[in-house]
Amino acid sequence: MIVSQRKSYEELLLHLEGLHTLFLIGCSACATACKSGGEEEVDRMEEWLMANGRQVTGSAVIDSPCNINRTARDLRDHRAQVDEADAILVMACGAGVHSVALKSGKRVVGALDTLFLGNIRRIGQFEEKCSICGACLLNETGGICPATLCPKGLLNGPCGGMEDGKCETDRELDCAWCQIYDRLKSEGRGGVFNRIVPPRDWQRKLPPGKLTV
Numbered sequence: 288m289i290v291s292q293r294k295s296y297e298e299l300l301l302h303l304e305g306l307h308t309l310f311l312i313g314c315s316a317c318a319t320a321c322k323s324g325g326e327e328e329v330d331r332m333e334e335w336l337m338a339n340g341r342q343v344t345g346s347a348v349i350d351s352p353c354n355i356n357r358t359a360r361d362l363r364d365h366r367a368q369v370d371e372a373d374a375i376l377v378m379a380c381g382a383g384v385h386s387v388a389l390k391s392g393k394r395v396v397g398a399l400d401t402l403f404l405g406n407i408r409r410i411g412q413f414e415e416k417c418s419i420c421g422a423c424l425l426n427e428t429g430g431i432c433p434a435t436l437c438p439k440g441l442l443n444g445p446c447g448g449m450e451d452g453k454c455e456t457d458r459e460l461d462c463a464w465c466q467i468y469d470r471l472k473s474e475g476r477g478g479v480f481n482r483i484v485p486p487r488d489w490q491r492k493l494p495p496g497k498l499t500v
């Protein structure tokens with residue numbers, strides 16, 4: 288899931304300068320789970336906008352605004368309200384904001400910051416376990432990602448700062464490379480420790496990503 292968080296109201300006011308009427312778009316998938324852009328948050332945003340002198344022409348919580356065609360369809364369903372607005376305030380990740388900008392032809396204001404691809408620990412608690420590097424090492428690391436869980440992103444570790452299995456950047460944090468070592472040991476294999484991993488091939492992750500299947 289894509290984890291996102293609402294921008295501060297102070298920052299939003301800066302982005303909304305000169306905009307008097309707004310149409311709101313939320314996301315019924317990731318942003319709903321993160322409590323950053325679901326029905327409740329869209330209602331709260333509407334109240335806040337009105338309290339700050341704005342008019343809201345309407346709102347829609349789209350099923351995955353990252354889906355470009357679905358976003359286009361939902362925008363068509365609200366065409367009159369969208370046309371009436373100075374801008375569309377989008378409460379979705381950056382991919383959602385992009386779909387809305389592409390298909391509405393209107394000025395868009397992103398209300399959220401997109402943070403990371405998150406695993407769900409429990410409701411409302413998300414943790415980054417993969418940072419989408421494009422060249423996955425997990426088969427050699429016992430399913431534990433050093434690129435993400437090591438704050439230095441080291442592909443060969445541990446570093447000299449590790450102490451008693453803890454990370455030098457934060458002694459509360461378990462060193463990713465010690466976790467990898469323990470895991471591989473329990474599986475009876477050397478895995479990634481059998482070789483020196485070469486520097487990352489950044490060509491594998493050149494943005495913008497594109498895939499057709």
Ligand code: SF4
Pocket residue numbers: 416417418419420421422423424425432433434435
């Ligand atoms: S190595 Fe880590 S960051 Fe890269 S794809 Fe695998 S899990 Fe994700």
Ligand code: SF4
Pocket residue numbers: 436437438439440441444445446447448449450453454455456461462463464465
């Ligand atoms: S102590 Fe371990 S997790 Fe922390 S920076 Fe060094 S190798 Fe990475």
